[in-house]
């Protein structure tokens with residue numbers, strides 16, 4: 001299991017201070033915040049949540065393709081022996097890929113979907129952070145649709161991804177009694 005320090009070191013090594021690493025840090029901080037609110041009601045592995053959130057986009061060191069950066073991150077972290085975090089790199093794409101989609105992009109031919117609370121939180125909070133600023137699910141998907149007009153495969157799957165993210169978000173909001181978008185938007189004092 002990666003420690004907080006090891007995760008930061010890995011992101012610094014492969015991210016080289018690039019702008020996209022700010023998104024990774026923002027998602028880690030905001031996912032941790034949601035995890036904290038959930039913790040009294042659910043067992044949350046805060047260390048894994050933070051590392052997985054920080055490293056979910058590490059594949060952007062190779063490509064910013066909206067799907068292939070997840071595959072690149074999966075390969076990189078798998079090669080380094082970090083299987084749990086590697087799975088999150090692949091599974092955060094579109095809130096999960098089915099076996100046929102995974103195989104099409106060179107992943108092992110099985111489902112890569114966010115498993116467990118922590119993985120689902122990473123995939124959700126990623127959709128609530130535009131670069132390093134809090135946003136809403138609706139605005140983030142609108143932005144993804146605008147920015148990927150040339151990628152039919154990705155566009156066709158955005159409705160499914162948004163539905164999956166919203167269903168998970170609604171479920172934990174019912175448990176917590178507060179809005180996830182509200183938690184993410186709250187400025188720490």
Ligand SMILES: [Fe+2]
Pocket residue numbers: 056057069092126
């Ligand atoms: Fe990503």
